[in-house]
Amino acid sequence: xxxxxxxxxxxxxxxxxxxxxxxxxxxxxxxxxxxxxxxxxxxxxxxxxxxxxxxxxxxxxxxxxxxxxxxxxxxxxxxxxxxxxxxxxxxxxxxxxxxxxxxxxxxxxxxxxxxxx
Amino acid sequence: xxxxxxxxxxxxxxxxxxxxxxxxxxxxxxxxxxxxxxxxxxxxxxxxxxxxxxxxxxxxxxxxxxxxxxxxxxxxxxxxxxxxxxxxxxxxxxxxxxxxxxxxxxxxxxxx
Numbered sequence: 001x002x003x004x005x006x007x008x009x010x011x012x013x014x015x016x017x018x019x020x021x022x023x024x025x026x027x028x029x030x031x032x033x034x035x036x037x038x039x040x041x042x043x044x045x046x047x048x049x050x051x052x053x054x055x056x057x058x059x060x061x062x063x064x065x066x067x068x069x070x071x072x073x074x075x076x077x078x079x080x081x082x083x084x085x086x087x088x089x090x091x092x093x094x095x096x097x098x099x100x101x102x103x104x105x106x107x108x109x110x111x112x113x114x115x116x117x
Numbered sequence: 118x119x120x121x122x123x124x125x126x127x128x129x130x131x132x133x134x135x136x137x138x139x140x141x142x143x144x145x146x147x148x149x150x151x152x153x154x155x156x157x158x159x160x161x162x163x164x165x166x167x168x169x170x171x172x173x174x175x176x177x178x179x180x181x182x183x184x185x186x187x188x189x190x191x192x193x194x195x196x197x198x199x200x201x202x203x204x205x206x207x208x209x210x211x212x213x214x215x216x217x218x219x220x221x222x223x224x225x226x227x228x229x
Contacts, residue, residue: 004159021193029180035219042219043160091159105150106207106217108159 002026003110012115018080019113025073025094031055033106034067035091041053043091049075082116089113097100123206124224131228136193138223140206141186147209149182150217151191154203163191174192198229 005024012020025032035043046065047057048072052072060067064083069075079086089111124139140149148167166173166182166189173180179192193200201219203224207217 033217042221045216045218048216093160105162105165107162108152110159113157 004092004094004107006109006112007088008112010109010113010115012117013078015084015116018078019082019114020079021077021090021092021114023075023077023092023109025092026077026096026107027108029086029094029096030072031095032069032075033091033093034075034096035093035108037089037111039088046077046090054060079114082114084116087114087116119219123204123220124144125223126221127224127226129226129228130196132196132198134196134227136200136225138191138204138225140189140220141148142189142206142208142220143187144208146184149180149189150209151178151180151189151208152205152207152219154205154222156202160205170173179219193225196225196227200228201225 007022028100032049034046036046037043046060047067048055049069052069065079067077068093091108091111093106094106095106122141128136130136130146146168148165149161150165153163154160164173164175164178164180166180168184171182177194182189189206203222205222207219209217
């Protein structure tokens, strides 16, 4: 089974520029998550999609961050304009939400590392 | 806000020793999960324990859950250098719509 794919893996931009990250979840997974992980901290949920609808985006800084999941499969996370404090790893994850033996296991991609200078 | 808090924040042991990491949380949960993250990589699911379970084993991993104390522990027995990583607990809070909230992690170093 292919895992969660993310691109780009690394990105360096100047503050006030824009950046976009792409995620392809595991096939058939209805739920998609974007997490932000600042160095030395745990991941913080930015937004959760169920199919193409938003379940939770309470911690998404909506003045500069946006995300979409058109057609309920791939997703894009955009930051515009970027600030220095946005330097972090952006992790995409997906889950099937099937309550089987694995419960609500979330599968993570390798992350997109953003450095804002 | 982070629901789970791991303790200790960092742990250094010798190969062959056991490593114990603790996690405390604040609200009622459906389940608690432990994830591992190697440096520069994504998170990998290790084990899930449901709120009605008290202990679970998977290979060299042993997880306990005490819902009365709102705490969990992860024990790695006979540690190996390859176990060096950060370990995070994540809680699936009751009525939170499958949303996982992560703690700050324990950074484990196993010296050969």
